Amino acid sequence: MLRYLLKRLFFMIPMVFGITLISFAVIHLVPGEPGMLEAEMNPKVTREARERIRAFYGLDKPLHVQYWTWLKRIVRLDFGTSFATDRRPVIDKIGERLPITIVINLLSMGLIFIFGIPIGIYCANHKDTIMDKLLTSFVFAGYAVPTFWVALLAMIFFGVYLDDLAMKYFGFSLKLLPISGIKSYDYGDMNVFEKIFDISWHLILPVGISAVGSLAGISRYMKNSLLEVLRQEYITTAYAKGLPGSMVIRKHALRNALLPVITILGLSIPGLIGGSVIFESIFSIPGMGQLFYFSVMARDYPTIMGILVIGAFLTLVGNLIADASYAVADPRIRIG
Amino acid sequence: MATVNKKTLILTCLVCLFVFLSCGKKRDAALYDDPGKPAFGDMIITGSIGEPSNLIPMLSSDSSSHEIASYVYNGLVKYDKDLNIVGDLAESWDISKDNLSITFKLRKGVKWQDGKPFTAHDVMYTYKVTVDPKTPTPYSGDFKLVKKAEAIDDYTFRVTYDQPFAPALISWAAAVLPRHLLEGTDIATSPLRRKPVGTGPFVFSEWVPGDRVILTANPDYFEGRPYIGRYMMKIIPDTATMFLELKNNSIDFMGLTPLQYVKQTDYPAFRREFNRYKYLAFMYTYVGYNLRHRFFKDKKVRQALAHAINKQEIIDGILLGQGIEATGPFKPDMWAYDGKVKRFEYSPEKALALLTEAGFERGSDGVLRKNGTPFEFTVLVNQGNVVRIQSAELIQRRLSMIGITMKIRVLEWATLINDFIDKRNFEAVLLGWTIPNDPDLFDIFHSSKQGPKELNFTGYENSEVDGLLVKARHTLDRPERKKYLDRLQELLSEDQPYTFLFVPYSTVAIHRRFKAIEPAPAGIMYNFIKWYVPENQVRYRSNAAVSP
Numbered sequence: 094m095l096r097y098l099l100k101r102l103f104f105m106i107p108m109v110f111g112i113t114l115i116s117f118a119v120i121h122l123v124p125g126e127p128g129m130l131e132a133e134m135n136p137k138v139t140r141e142a143r144e145r146i147r148a149f150y151g152l153d154k155p156l157h158v159q160y161w162t163w164l165k166r167i168v169r170l171d172f173g174t175s176f177a178t179d180r181r182p183v184i185d186k187i188g189e190r191l192p193i194t195i196v197i198n199l200l201s202m203g204l205i206f207i208f209g210i211p212i213g214i215y216c217a218n219h220k221d222t223i224m225d226k227l228l229t230s231f232v233f234a235g236y237a238v239p240t241f242w243v244a245l246l247a248m249i250f251f252g253v254y255l256d257d258l259a260m261k262y263f264g265f266s267l268k269l270l271p272i273s274g275i276k277s278y279d280y281g282d283m284n285v286f287e288k289i290f291d292i293s294w295h296l297i298l299p300v301g302i303s304a305v306g307s308l309a310g311i312s313r314y315m316k317n318s319l320l321e322v323l324r325q326e327y328i329t330t331a332y333a334k335g336l337p338g339s340m341v342i343r344k345h346a347l348r349n350a351l352l353p354v355i356t357i358l359g360l361s362i363p364g365l366i367g368g369s370v371i372f373e374s375i376f377s378i379p380g381m382g383q384l385f386y387f388s389v390m391a392r393d394y395p396t397i398m399g400i401l402v403i404g405a406f407l408t409l410v411g412n413l414i415a416d417a418s419y420a421v422a423d424p425r426i427r428i429g
Numbered sequence: 430m431a432t433v434n435k436k437t438l439i440l441t442c443l444v445c446l447f448v449f450l451s452c453g454k455k456r457d458a459a460l461y462d463d464p465g466k467p468a469f470g471d472m473i474i475t476g477s478i479g480e481p482s483n484l485i486p487m488l489s490s491d492s493s494s495h496e497i498a499s500y501v502y503n504g505l506v507k508y509d510k511d512l513n514i515v516g517d518l519a520e521s522w523d524i525s526k527d528n529l530s531i532t533f534k535l536r537k538g539v540k541w542q543d544g545k546p547f548t549a550h551d552v553m554y555t556y557k558v559t560v561d562p563k564t565p566t567p568y569s570g571d572f573k574l575v576k577k578a579e580a581i582d583d584y585t586f587r588v589t590y591d592q593p594f595a596p597a598l599i600s601w602a603a604a605v606l607p608r609h610l611l612e613g614t615d616i617a618t619s620p621l622r623r624k625p626v627g628t629g630p631f632v633f634s635e636w637v638p639g640d641r642v643i644l645t646a647n648p649d650y651f652e653g654r655p656y657i658g659r660y661m662m663k664i665i666p667d668t669a670t671m672f673l674e675l676k677n678n679s680i681d682f683m684g685l686t687p688l689q690y691v692k693q694t695d696y697p698a699f700r701r702e703f704n705r706y707k708y709l710a711f712m713y714t715y716v717g718y719n720l721r722h723r724f725f726k727d728k729k730v731r732q733a734l735a736h737a738i739n740k741q742e743i744i745d746g747i748l749l750g751q752g753i754e755a756t757g758p759f760k761p762d763m764w765a766y767d768g769k770v771k772r773f774e775y776s777p778e779k780a781l782a783l784l785t786e787a788g789f790e791r792g793s794d795g796v797l798r799k800n801g802t803p804f805e806f807t808v809l810v811n812q813g814n815v816v817r818i819q820s821a822e823l824i825q826r827r828l829s830m831i832g833i834t835m836k837i838r839v840l841e842w843a844t845l846i847n848d849f850i851d852k853r854n855f856e857a858v859l860l861g862w863t864i865p866n867d868p869d870l871f872d873i874f875h876s877s878k879q880g881p882k883e884l885n886f887t888g889y890e891n892s893e894v895d896g897l898l899v900k901a902r903h904t905l906d907r908p909e910r911k912k913y914l915d916r917l918q919e920l921l922s923e924d925q926p927y928t929f930l931f932v933p934y935s936t937v938a939i940h941r942r943f944k945a946i947e948p949a950p951a952g953i954m955y956n957f958i959k960w961y962v963p964e965n966q967v968r969y970r971s972n973a974a975v976s977p
Contacts, residue, residue: 123843124848125846139567142567143567143882145562146565149565177483178482178490178565179482179483179623180483180618180622186638190638245673248670248673249673252674252676253673253677260698268677272677273670274640274663278472278474374667375667375670377665378639379638380639383639383666384639387480387666
């Protein structure tokens with residue numbers, strides 16, 4: 094097992110290297126250069142000033158030289174300095190934004206499992222009933238509609254529509270949920286409990302809506318995998334020796350059916366990181382996804398590369414953990 | 430019995446939650462009608478799509494950085510509400526008889542926000558660091574023309590130029606930086622880029638990355654303490670979200686699109702909370718032609734196109750009336766504007782007549798041809814700018830009516846600039862220019878400005894225009910300069926290197942508790958420090974920081 098893990102870890106190195114090479118090439122293929130996008134077509138910006146800024150960022154050097162410089166730094170875990178005009182170390186920029194992104198992703202992952210698995214189990218147990226069809230339609234609808242659209246509808250409903258209704262019929266302002274951001278304007282005045290409440294209050298919509306979109310995947314996996322197990326002969330045996338239905342499901346079927354779901358955990362990391370870009374922009378959450386969006390718009394190469402490297406690393410680690418835990422959980426699989 | 434209790438409990442909880450969240454505030458519909466008396470306090474919250482990048486304004490090129498910096502820093506001079514140049518940190522100035530040097534008399538007693546006095550040495554430092562080749566600033570152009578700069582004493586600063594330069598005076602509106610905090614350090618990595626110290630009406634207080642920037646009123650500001658106590662810029666990258674935050678009263682100030690201005694904010698609940706203002710924006714939209722193109726080379730063709738495009742239709746249909754026809758590169762409320770230039774009214778007949786003169790013939794299939802080549806071209810538009818894309822569609826229809834095929838190609842901004850405009854690889858573009866406060870058009874229309882990355886990308890060449898551009902920028906006397914500019918506008922109108930389409934209105938919504946807002950040619954922000962909220966209408970009383 095240990096040898097297997099080491100081997101996998103070792104092979105991650107060329108993989109990360111390949112990912113960075115491709116990402117580096119792709120982002121440099123996109124036209125436009127850092128610090129210049131907003132200065133394009135500005136009469137006050139002279140050509141000579143442009144050249145000066147290009148040289149300042151090292152953009153006047155050939156691409157392979159730029160990549161080599163970057164690579165030499167990254168192997169020492171130095172992510173470099175941002176090309177945005179704030180000139181801050183990339184690691185600081187990512188560091189201050191990573192926690193909120195991880196919290197939101199963990200929370201929504203939690204929600205997905207808390208709701209997705211029971212829905213899957215229920216649907217498998219009550220296959221082809223009306224409730225099964227309703228639930229299936231619901232999760233698929235959540236999967237099919239674009240999440241940014243659902244997010245906007247929810248923001249309109251909780252932020253504006255309810256308020257207008259309350260105003261019209263009861264004569265007072267009702268702000269059930271905030272529209273965006275993660276802190277109120279008077280956050281600094283609050284005590285610890287109020288702060289926790291304030292942040293949780295702001296996180297309800299983003300976390301809830303990001304979970305709705307992913308329910309379909311998990312619940313379908315759960316349902317199919319459970320149905321598969323329920324067809325096995327040992328389940329029939331369990332029923333035959335007179336065990337109650339709930340006991341059969343819990344003790345015999347579920348344990349085996351949960352195995353494939355573990356894999357999903359590892360595989361869902363890239364999707365979550367990608368989703369954060371959209372979510373954090375819509376809900377104005379100062380996380381890593383929003384930083385990625387801003388960096389791409391500004392062609393801030395070191396920051397983009399930094400986020401990509403961290404994303405790639407997290408994905409590979411996620412896959413590794415999924416594979417390893419699969420081996421631990423399933424005695425039929427032996428990796429040597 | 431137990432179930433009843435449970436139900437009651439849940440119900441009670443819900444009611445409590447309801448009351449707790451709603452704060453039970455009753456709104457008085459007429460509350461904001463009362464103009465009240467100026468009072469200190471309250472906070473204004475604005476939304477910004479982008480996060481500021483660097484609060485030393487000469488190092489950044491994005492609008493949100495410049496907005497924050499404009500509240501924290503001052504220049505030597507500034508524009509008043511009617512776009513006249515008035516003193517800011519300079520009390521007065523003298524221009525020498527030969528028009529070559531300007532001597533600024535600086536205000537005495539002005540203090541940096543850290544308490545140190547402001548002197549001419551700060552101005553000197555700002556000049557030096559701007560022209561220093563090691564400083565990564567895009568804005569060194571105007572200061573590079575200075576031959577000599579000297580701080581004569583603590584409160585006198587003189588600059589001398591090689592030849593008279595009309596935009597010289599206003600180039601000193603650039604933010605003056607504190608020498609005592611910057612000299613001897615590397616400005617590109619100075620802590621001031623995230624924590625500015627200026628002389629301006631607001632003091633930087635906090636920047637929560639990705640979330641908000643907060644400023645507080647400077648009680649010692651030399652023009653008097655601003656009434657509004659705090660300014661908060663919330664970073665909301667999505668425009669739809671920002672509009673919802675406005676409707677939800679969570680932000681106080683936002684620029685509106687024509688659609689939002691005309692249709693989506695015109696209902697009682699919104700009008701009860703917000704005032705809407707409009708003023709002419711400092712920009713115009715145009716169709717620029719590649720003048721090396723075999724058809725567009727001919728002035729008659731360009732004049733014909735100006736007749737063939739229905740500008741009013743674009744303003745009514747796409748801007749929903751929120752704009753006026755552009756006749757040239759200036760807007761009517763500027764002193765440089767010449768209202769008497771030739772206008773090209775919408776007239777397909779005149780357009781066809783001009784095209785016939787230019788050698789085009791309309792075939793039986795309705796297509797215009799010159800020597801057998803059909804009149805076809807592609808116009809490039811940048812992605813994301815709905816107004817421009819829709820304008821192109823209306824133009825396309827009008828041109829097809831007289832037998833011209835215009836294709837529209839929508840491109841991402843950086844691609845459009847780098848791969849098409851910089852390489853002169855286009856037939857026509859539909860773009861906009863910012864109208865500079867100082868009417869210097871040298872960079873855009875002078876024939877020498879056709880190099881790579883330079884702005885006369887259409888390749889406009891007219892020797893009389895060249896001469897006028899040079900004369901206008903080297904004449905400081907306004908009536909004389911105006912004569913050159915008027916002639917310049919006549920020539921541009923005659924030559925039509927661009928079809929000037931429209932000047933849009935800037936439309937904004939501001940919460941009604943803010944008083945003393947008066948739109949003027951300079952916009953609305955010129956008297957920001959005089960805006961106030963009457964005591965009975967104050968909404969935010971907290972002065973706490975956001976970070977723990």
